[in-house]
Amino acid sequence: MADWHIVPGGVTAPKGFRAAGITAGLKASGLPDLALIYSETEAIGAGVFTTSQVKAACVEYCRQKLAAKHNIRAVLINSGQANAATGEAGWQDAVACATALANQMQISADAILLASTGVIGKRIVMDKLIAGLPKLVEAANDEGGDLAARSIMTTDLVSKSIALQTTIDGRPVRIGGMAKGSGMIQPNMATMLAFITCDAAVSTNLWQQMLVRAVDKSFNQVTVDCDTSTNDSLIALANGQSRTQAIIEAGESADQLEAMLTEVCQYLAKAVARDGEGATCLVEIQVSGTHTDVEARKIALTVAGSPLVKSAIFGRDPNWGRLAMAAGRAQVAFDQNELRIQMGDFLLMEHGQPLEFDRAAASNYLKTAAAGEYLQTDTVLIKIGVGQGRGIGTAWGCDLSYDYVKINAEYTT
Amino acid sequence: MADWHIVPGGVTAPKGFRAAGITAGLKASGLPDLALIYSETEAIGAGVFTTSQVKAACVEYCRQKLAAKHNIRAVLINSGQANAATGEAGWQDAVACATALANQMQISADAILLASTGVIGKRIVMDKLIAGLPKLVEAANDEGGDLAARSIMTTDLVSKSIALQTTIDGRPVRIGGMAKGSGMIQPNMATMLAFITCDAAVSTNLWQQMLVRAVDKSFNQVTVDCDTSTNDSLIALANGQSRTQAIIEAGESADQLEAMLTEVCQYLAKAVARDGEGATCLVEIQVSGTHTDVEARKIALTVAGSPLVKSAIFGRDPNWGRLAMAAGRAQVAFDQNELRIQMGDFLLMEHGQPLEFDRAAASNYLKTAAAGEYLQTDTVLIKIGVGQGRGIGTAWGCDLSYDYVKINAEYTT
Secondary structure, three states, rough: OOOOOOOOOHHHHHOOOEEEEEEOOHHHHOOOOOEEEEEEEEEEEEEEEOOOOOEHHHHHHHHHHHHHOOOEEEEEEEEOOOOOOHHHHHHHHHHHHHHHHHHHOOOOOHHEEEEEEEEOOOOOOOOHHHHHHHHHHHHHHHHOHHHHHHHOOOOOOOOOOEEEEEOOOOEEEEEEEEOOOOOOOOOOOOEEEEEEOOOOEEEHHHHHHHHHHHHOHHHHHOOOOOOOOOOOOEEEEOOOOOOOOEEEOOOHHHHHHHHHHHHHHHHHHHHHHHOOOOEEEEEEEEEEEEHHHHHHHHEEEEEOOOOHHHHHHHHHOOOOOHHHHHHHHOOOOOHHHHHHEOOOOOOEEEEEEOOOHHHHHHHHHHHHHHHHOOOOOHHHHHEEEEOOOOOOEEEEEOOOOOOHHHHHOOOOO | OOOOOEEOOHOOOOOOOEEEEEOOOOOOOOOOOEEEEEEEEEEEEEEOOOOOOOOHHHHHHHHHHHOOOOOOEEEEEEEOOOOOOHHHHHHHHHHHHHHHHHHHHOOHHEEEEEEEEEOOOOOHHHHHHHHHHHHHHHHOOOOOHHHHHHHOOOOOOOEEEEEEEEEEOOOOEEEEEEEEEOOOOOOOOOOOOOEEEEEEOOOHHHHHHHHHHHOOOOOEEEEOOOOOOOOOEEEEEEEEOOOOOOEEOOOHHHHHHHHHHHHHHHHHHHHHHOOOOOOEEEEEEEEEEEEEEEHHHHHHHHHOOHHHHHHHHHHHOOHHHHHHHHHHOOOOOHHHHHOOOEEEEEEEEEEOOOOOOOHHHHHHHHHHHOOOOOOOEEEEEEEEOOOOHHHOEEEEOOOOOOOOHHHHHHHOO
């Protein structure tokens, strides 16, 4: 299935996409704060957004444009101000951003999507954003993916960008992606933004369905601290520039595209988890033996999000008791006598009861992960079996360290 | 409504109840580790237990006895070993505990309930427990409530005990209670145990219904870290020794009893939250304006449990943005333009938008709470309004400090 390989370029790897990232002056730090992704030709768009009742203006804006199935040409992303909890004035700012970019690019404002991240309750510094647009559009090129990825960072420690290539109908097809994660910044909160580009030709409905399924196996399975932001947005564009036959129904080509889309989403989701505030390692929880995949994913996410599990991993403690406890409270029924827990190569529990194991060696496994290589050997793998069912599911998280508290408690003083 | 007053004695304040707490040697520390509550006459019993799929033997044991509506005479509680994840052997241990106590007290084993707290995966040190029973039964008296409360502690910093008295039908009626909280201890997890005694005469069904409603407004509204233990148990006995008329249906007497029961549960629940690992203050979240009380409680609990909110409070940061975010993700629909947030006397947000306020003074309010008096002035009060509905709800939690991570990460090394 995994008949793809990594290619450089991030969101500009797929044909016909350009991107840019500049410093418009929205952030006090002087770091890049304005990004643009655009497609040389019309693209279809799909999106998944925060489920919070408190939504940024850009979230509602994108929902409206995507619901109307407008063809999309560009996505404008600012960091620095979240434009959430800003009322009608914030909404007008969003509209003005789209209008100004439309004029600059000489395209329809309906073909533009928006995303914001930064301080909530703060309106976008509009004069600086508007003044930056000519430079931004000018700067956009087909190698701008990585710079765009850097421009959407807030307190992220690393930029998150990936592109994969496969072959469909004998032609190369690429999907690129970039994301920012849950580096929480003054005075507010995590925002997860992710942007996907694809040069396959695919129907809007199918693309949206693929995206929702991919998100269920990736971004929805990531937890840093179980908080959800006002601005969380995932936007995916597909422009057909690979010149493959249009994928309009289920079948081999659709499966192939969806598998690669899922892989891109999972890479970015893991990168977000790994970069959780104060994290020293990535934690992957694999659950099996439930009746359904949904149940397995639910247990996996509950375990990955448990503060007791997370602090035990930071303490390099192979604490099967906390893992069993967290699995048990996921509101998925199972027979506790079937519970089996493995951490790395260490079988900690079987038939619902703890086993003898080499605690020092298991603790060392956790220590090694914390010193491991980014998204490779820095991963703690925990496998949990709860029965004989065929359901499987995976979730990703990170450990809970002193630095999490420090980052989130101390910035105001 | 609040026509009650505090009386000394905890669970032994109500007529006809005795209690004891001794050191049987189950804990390595030599601290008290075995407690008994018993009623001189038969009592009705009600219970609420962990919803985890991984349950201690004592939980299943109590469920069976209460389901059969056996009259209850005694509750035996051990700390040191949780007797969870111990399989059939653990179950047999539970049965043997009840049998031994029944023989010692010369009562039916069906009249005995059990609770355990401590290390999961560890079976009870049966020889020591059995050897301690004669001394335990001997020690029980009508002033033993406070000692019993101390004997169920694990890493709790303070024992938690309360008793209230009211007048029903011209006669004094008392409800006593004790609890242990979520001090997490090697190598495992929070367990919340609570025990209630009452000398009113009340029907079993009504008493169970009252307890469930009281728990919904108290223990179910407390969060330290959103983890649920294998052993969480609340057991409530009523023995009729106040000689009031039997309360068998809804009405004034039932309302009065339920209000006092709710107060006892809320006191204990708040004490558990205040004693959360590393906590420096109690946090009370009051939500109003929802359609239903259930919705309001859901929002309140979500906010109280948010790690971002909790770490902001530890940082003495009046961070309305995190409060708004947490309220928004509670999966309760509301109009974000109606959102109103107050912290102490400081109105932080209205109509969904932040207000100007004295940040230094608001921060000082949080500092003052952290230095305040136990369960009195150590409470941070946050009021959140989400609309015009009549639903109200409250939840309690605590802040998230370095010590939480320290307590939960560092004990193995």
